[in-house]
Amino acid sequence: MYKKIVQEPLTFPSHDIVPAAARDLLTRLLDRDPQRRLGANGAAEIKAHHFFSNIDWRKLLQRKYEPTFKPSVVDALDTENFDHDFTDEIPVDSVVEGNALSQTMQDQFAGWSYNRPVAGFGDAGGSVRDPSFASIPE
Numbered sequence: 506m507y508k509k510i511v512q513e514p515l516t517f518p519s520h521d522i523v524p525a526a527a528r529d530l531l532t533r534l535l536d537r538d539p540q541r542r543l544g545a546n547g548a549a550e551i552k553a554h555h556f557f558s559n560i561d562w563r564k565l566l567q568r569k570y571e572p573t574f575k576p577s578v579v580d581a582l583d584t585e586n587f588d589h590d591f592t593d594e595i596p597v598d599s600v601v602e603g604n605a606l607s608q609t610m611q612d613q614f615a616g617w618s619y620n621r622p623v624a625g626f627g628d629a630g631g632s633v634r635d636p637s638f639a640s641i642p643e
């Protein structure tokens with residue numbers, strides 16, 4: 506599979522299944538050269554692609570489009586919209602004995618720490634001491 510991803514040409518089903526605009530979008534998004542890949546110069550490049558010509562991005566941002574499909578959901582635990590092959594499967598815990606990473610791998614993270622981001626606060630690293638929040642009392 507890796508060899509196919511890295512070396513094989515991209516193929517699509519017939520044109521009536523995957524139209525030309527969709528083929529072009531996918532081909533450019535999956536370009537193996539990151540410098541040539543669609544979106545390498547930002548999201549605006551993707552949004553400007555002719556595949557999205559009928560999208561009013563402001564309307565989308567304001568959530569004014571009606572979804573074409575609204576699944577019926579009874580409650581938060583309703584799984585009827587998922588394939589029964591997955592929902593009927595008995596979950597199996599995969600217990601990891603000891604350290605999941607070898608000591609060599611652990612050593613690569615020496616001196617580093619991670620703090621999970623607090624929702625709505627701080628930067629991607631999880632710091633709530635972001636200067637933009639300096640005026641907010643703790």
